Amino acid sequence: xxxxxxxxxxxxxxxxxxxxxxxxxxxxxxxxxxxxxxxxxxxxxxxxxxxxxxxxxxxxxxxxxxxxxxxxxxxxxxxxxxxxxxxxxxxxxxxxxxxxxxxxxxxxxxxxxxxxxxxxxxxxxxxxxxxxxxxxxxxxxxxxxxxxxxxxxxxxxxxxxxxxxxxxxxxxxxxxxxxxxxxxxxxxxxxxxxxxxxxxxxxxxxxxxxxxxxxxxxxxxxxxxxxxxxxxxxxxxxxxxxx
Amino acid sequence: xxxxxxxxxxxxxxxxxxxxxxxxxxxxxxxxxxxxxxxxxxxxxxxxxxxxxxxxxxxxxxxxxxxxxxxxxxxxxxxxxxxxxxxxxxxxxxxxxxxxxxxxxxxxxxxxxxxxxxxxxxxxxxxxxxxxxxxxxxxxxxxxxxxxxxxxxxxxxxxxxxx
Numbered sequence: 001x002x003x004x005x006x007x008x009x010x011x012x013x014x015x016x017x018x019x020x021x022x023x024x025x026x027x028x029x030x031x032x033x034x035x036x037x038x039x040x041x042x043x044x045x046x047x048x049x050x051x052x053x054x055x056x057x058x059x060x061x062x063x064x065x066x067x068x069x070x071x072x073x074x075x076x077x078x079x080x081x082x083x084x085x086x087x088x089x090x091x092x093x094x095x096x097x098x099x100x101x102x103x104x105x106x107x108x109x110x111x112x113x114x115x116x117x118x119x120x121x122x123x124x125x126x127x128x129x130x131x132x133x134x135x136x137x138x139x140x141x142x143x144x145x146x147x148x149x150x151x152x153x154x155x156x157x158x159x160x161x162x163x164x165x166x167x168x169x170x171x172x173x174x175x176x177x178x179x180x181x182x183x184x185x186x187x188x189x190x191x192x193x194x195x196x197x198x199x200x201x202x203x204x205x206x207x208x209x210x211x212x213x214x215x216x217x218x219x220x221x222x223x224x225x226x227x228x229x230x231x232x233x234x235x236x237x238x239x240x241x242x243x
Numbered sequence: 244x245x246x247x248x249x250x251x252x253x254x255x256x257x258x259x260x261x262x263x264x265x266x267x268x269x270x271x272x273x274x275x276x277x278x279x280x281x282x283x284x285x286x287x288x289x290x291x292x293x294x295x296x297x298x299x300x301x302x303x304x305x306x307x308x309x310x311x312x313x314x315x316x317x318x319x320x321x322x323x324x325x326x327x328x329x330x331x332x333x334x335x336x337x338x339x340x341x342x343x344x345x346x347x348x349x350x351x352x353x354x355x356x357x358x359x360x361x362x363x364x365x366x367x368x369x370x371x372x373x374x375x376x377x378x379x380x381x382x383x384x385x386x387x388x389x390x391x392x393x394x395x396x397x398x399x400x401x402x403x404x405x406x
Contacts, residue, residue, distance in 0.1 A: 008244055013251040025253045032258035039266040046274040053281045055288060061281075068278045088271040096266055115245075117252045118259050183246065 007190040011114055011183070030110045031118070038099040038112075046095075067095070071229065078233040082240050089129075090236075093122070094229040101182065101221030105214070113224075114182035116175060123175035126232050134239035145242050174231055181224050185217045373398045 017028035049064035057065055071091045075083045083090075097113055104111025112118050134142045146163040147156060192213065195206035245251070374394050381389045 011245040013245060013248065013255070015254075019254075021257065024257065025250070026257040027254045028258070029251070029254055031251075031255055032262075035258050035262040039262045039269075042266060043269045043274070046278070047269070050274070050277045050281060053277065053284075055285055057281075065278060065282060068275075068282070088275045089267060091275060092263065092267045092270045095270075096263060112255070112259075115255060117246070117255050121256050121259055122263070179246070 007187045007194070010110070010186060010190060013115075031112045031115065034100065034103055034110045034112050038096060038103055041103075042095045042099050074230060075233055078230065079237045079240060083233065083236060086236060090229060090232060093126070093232055094225055097122075097178065097228050098222065098225035101225055102218070104182065104186065105218055105221060111182050111186060113178055114186060116179045119175035119179040120171065122228075123171040126174065126235060127171040130232075130235045130239040133236070134242070137240060138242060142242070145238070149243060170235060174228065178224050178228050181220055185213075185220055189213050189217065370398060370402070373402075 014030045015027040016030060016033060019026045019028055046064055049060045052058075052061070054061060068091070071094050072087060075087055075090050079086075100111065100113040103109055104114065134145070146160050146167065148159070148163070151159055189210060192206045192210045196203035196210065199206065374391070377398055378389055378391070378394045381394065
């Protein structure tokens with residue numbers, strides 16, 4: 001394959017404006033541009049959708065309210081009323097990941113959620129935040145989380161390391177799930193898109209496949225944002241209620 | 244694989260933190276309060292309206308009850324009025340009937356008496372005429388006048404024989 005047509009070329013970080021903050025590279029890149037675009041789009045979508053705040057909502061306001069109610073119900077169902085103070089954060093996570101995924105579906109765009117460093121930073125932040133909340137709420141009692149109730153004492157040496165490992169692997173599974181889905185989906189699309197031209201007339205077959213795959217990828221964009229959010233909610237539930 | 248290029252990590256993390264924090268502030272301070280306000284307002288408005296509707300329904304039910312009660316009262320009073328009217332009408336009719344029949348009876352007996360009287364008078368007249376006719380007939384036949392008492396007794400005898 002020619003240069004720039006590699007299926008992985010779409011994931012390259014391209015510096016647009018070189019910058020440094022305290023000796024650290026903080027250049028404005030294509031990734032940064034899409035993050036800023038997502039934030040602007042989400043803000044405009046939510047704020048302009050509610051600008052009239054009508055008693056009987058219009059089409060746009062309905063979508064805004066539905067997305068709000070969707071995440072609010074998700075939080076209520078998984079965490080309960082105690083999760084209410086964390087709603088702005090949960091809603092931010094959902095919208096940020098969703099718009100990041102959806103913006104990646106625009107041809108020639110960049111998917112910032114396809115980078116492990118981005119998803120891992122978010123997952124690590126969730127993990128640390130949730131752990132801090134749990135320790136602040138339950139103090140030393142938090143460590144009983146690694147010893148499920150009703151387990152015989154002689155199982156403890158085996159069970160506690162397993163529980164600790166599974167707890168520590170949460171940010172990894174959370175971040176890898178999103179990153180791998182985005183990476184695989186976009187790579188697959190690019191590979192099959194490459195076949196369209198290479199096969200000439202028979203390129204119709206991969207073309208149809210790519211059309212179907214585009215639909216699937218949009219579903220996955222929603223699904224992965226949802227999965228990331230619901231797992232964050234579940235971790236928050238564990239932090240607030242332990243078992 | 245560009246994902247493993249460590250040199251790009253710092254810029255991605257920095258911009259992720261900046262943009263995510265900015266979005267979180269917008270959410271926390273502007274978007275979420277606005278949406279929840281709108282939803283709450285709608286909920287309270289809906290509850291208000293539902294309460295009002297329930298009140299109106301109660302009022303309507305009370306009005307219907309009152310209406311039905313007055314309807315039943317009116318029906319009852321109408322029934323009693325009809326019964327009263329029928330009773331007075333019946334008694335009046337009976338009284339008039341009685342009066343009329345009494346009048347008719349008296350008129351009947353009166354007329355019977357007058358008929359009897361007229362019959363008697365007529366009989367008397369017939370007697371007188373018969374006496375005169377008999378006297379005249381005897382006078383013509385005999386060429387001589389007859390004594391009135393004789394004619395009278397003869398007419399009496401003839402009348403009795405006929406009766």
